[in-house]
Amino acid sequence: MTPREPHDPQYAQRTRDSFARQRVNATLGITLEEVAPGRVVVAMAHRPELTQQHGFLHAGMVATALDSACGYAAFTLMPADAGVLTIEFKINLLAPARGPLLRIEGVVKKAGRQISVVDGEAFQHEPGGERKLIATMTATIMTITGRDDVRH
Amino acid sequence: MTPREPHDPQYAQRTRDSFARQRVNATLGITLEEVAPGRVVVAMAHRPELTQQHGFLHAGMVATALDSACGYAAFTLMPADAGVLTIEFKINLLAPARGPLLRIEGVVKKAGRQISVVDGEAFQHEPGGERKLIATMTATIMTITGRDDVRH
Amino acid sequence: MTPREPHDPQYAQRTRDSFARQRVNATLGITLEEVAPGRVVVAMAHRPELTQQHGFLHAGMVATALDSACGYAAFTLMPADAGVLTIEFKINLLAPARGPLLRIEGVVKKAGRQISVVDGEAFQHEPGGERKLIATMTATIMTITGRDDVRH
């Protein structure tokens, strides 16, 4: 991937501000770790109240963090007045999310004027220091302008 | 769709029991509404703490409910000793999830011995009584047997 | 699905004309069977020169017919001067495509101004008259206007 030039020099602050307005992140414990042009990293811990029937993090929790990482990766490259909406995503679950910690990364594959395509990867960081890929996502993201209900 | 014959006559109770063990459902307020062979309906309300930056339910919340509906729809047709794991899913987000209430349905398209394919639809029930399709999912679900960490 | 009102009263002829310009259809033997607002049916026969290593139709051949059915289903509801482009699709392959005949249907789930979402189903028609669902698709389709290289 070549480095990308953001349209908006304030892209990092704008991304952090929008992420902070996603109330679901505080509820689930998803934190914003890194913001770069076309790339965002979030983190999430295994919590018992977010598990499915076998005690792993529910696939939907991993999908939530991946979707946020992918959406905001696209958002870093958008104009200052644009909003971001996910049109669709696909997730493959490669291994159970046992925790204790996940780091989830979104990287823009194509930044279009209207449509961006972003790949996400969720890594599990295990106590011994090992890193394991547990899920991948591809998300199709739309740049929204001129809509009062969808901004930033 | 032709009606389907479940392998396990206790499929409904088995499904309700497993759903009750998914702690994420209580956390997010996802409730199990209907269980039939090859079909499951869950419900979910808009809650401010589950929203994204525009005040809509986060796509990951809708995906969580859809994944549970799809997974358990497949589970109703599995043998009594089988566990269920989602291999992958794809979601299309057709309209913002404003609430106040979502009903989410999973219907099995193909029940295979190892692999099942399930379609999901999320409908928003608006105050005036209107019902609107806001998201669709296709999920690929695996039947797991003989693994101690994945049962029921 | 409620019946849909096409923007363009000439939608059927416009769709047939565009389909006829897709040279791949003649090459692979894909034919346009039905055109209705928001719904298109195509057909395709098993041919030995389109098979994979086990003698079934290659998944890509089924995907080609499904993508055309989905894209043109969206096209029927577009303005007269619009072009259609597939942004992405996902296909689930439920059973091997043995032939002899496939009928493939695309039905619009959401017709948006820019983005449409279309579901496709491929049915195998077997000699005894049985009909079997062998593949499903969800496609995200974009309405293109004002681009010289993409029209009709």
Add this chain to the structure above:
Amino acid sequence: MTPREPHDPQYAQRTRDSFARQRVNATLGITLEEVAPGRVVVAMAHRPELTQQHGFLHAGMVATALDSACGYAAFTLMPADAGVLTIEFKINLLAPARGPLLRIEGVVKKAGRQISVVDGEAFQHEPGGERKLIATMTATIMTITGRDDVRH
């Protein structure tokens, strides 16, 4: 990606033999360029008889080559007596396939006993020597054993 050890030391010949039995490859002009453990590259030229209505290669043609690259990438890591079947794939189309030449690569992300997940990328090689990413795929591939109709 760490290098992977194939189960079958004859993986390369086995892959070339199976690819040669896919008659669709000869029909569409898809050629096998590279075979390594967990990675396969195929090539394909733009041909007028494979185009859609705007003169670009039809999305289904790109999907066919990507599916073959992904399926055979998984196949390189399978036991000698296994067959390979695609369960599902998703493709994002990033730019029109104008040609003249495409190189399509499949790389295994996870090689499981039953389920493998493979990422594919299609690059367009333009006359000036530029290389452009025009499509990405994620494919879920199944290892099949003990079925007479699906081997190698």
